[in-house]
Amino acid sequence: MPAKLYKLDLSPPARAAIMACEIFKVPVEMVDVNMLERENLTPEFLKMNPCHTIPVFVDGDFVIHDSHAMLMYFADTYGNNSPLYPKDIKQRTLINQKLFFNDGVLFTRLRNITYPAFVHGVKGATKMQLDDLQETYDFLEAFLSRHKFLALDHITIADIAAYATVCMFHYIVPLDTNKYPKLAAWLKEMEKQPYCQKYNAAGAKAFGEYMKSVTETK
Numbered sequence: 001m002p003a004k005l006y007k008l009d010l011s012p013p014a015r016a017a018i019m020a021c022e023i024f025k026v027p028v029e030m031v032d033v034n035m036l037e038r039e040n041l042t043p044e045f046l047k048m049n050p051c052h053t054i055p056v057f058v059d060g061d062f063v064i065h066d067s068h069a070m071l072m073y074f075a076d077t078y079g080n081n082s083p084l085y086p087k088d089i090k091q092r093t094l095i096n097q098k099l100f101f102n103d104g105v106l107f108t109r110l111r112n113i114t115y116p117a118f119v120h121g122v123k124g125a126t127k128m129q130l131d132d133l134q135e136t137y138d139f140l141e142a143f144l145s146r147h148k149f150l151a152l153d154h155i156t157i158a159d160i161a162a163y164a165t166v167c168m169f170h171y172i173v174p175l176d177t178n179k180y181p182k183l184a185a186w187l188k189e190m191e192k193q194p195y196c197q198k199y200n201a202a203g204a205k206a207f208g209e210y211m212k213s214v215t216e217t218k
């Protein structure tokens, strides 16, 4: 049986996993999970991933339920020494650090706003939540002043994970390109990548517009 990636195009971590499948030519069948219909809460799904999140990668009895772990696994298994995830231990550590930054800071701050709306129908964002998102622009500008990309001077899997998340922030927190020129340039550069155009752009736009529609300052 071929491996399967359970995904939803609206989801940033799912889009990161889909892009990585394309980049590393992972032999995988894509399976859509309709979260609005709560397909992620069925007993079958919860057996795969008790955390009821997508994406989930399933290859026989081998299951990965975190997109960052997927990106690392895909790069190591199918990447053929790709510069997207070099073997050098210090470079890897810098990349891992930014993968954790994406999960723990960028995605978490976004999720704090979108999860209540998407899952519980609770609309609106507090000023603090929006300020938290705005603050990530400061973090990113500082990181991108050290290196051309988030972890190193070339694109790595950390950029792919973070871009899938950050590319939608401007829908609810406008980006001042004069104040954040490095971040603006990084967003433009990532947007140009063929895998971002093909597998990220449409889902990001749809979810960005959704975010805008459910967000208002309280």
Ligand SMILES: N[C@@H](CCC(=O)N[C@@H](CS)C(=O)NCC(=O)O)C(=O)O
Binding pocket: 010, 011, 012, 013, 014, 035, 040, 051, 052, 053, 054, 055, 065, 066, 067, 068, 103, 119
């Ligand atoms: N750390 C996880 C986060 C995955 C995640 O939270 N996905 C969201 C969609 S963007 C989800 O499935 N939420 C549904 C839920 O939490 O019930 C990853 O990177 O894969």
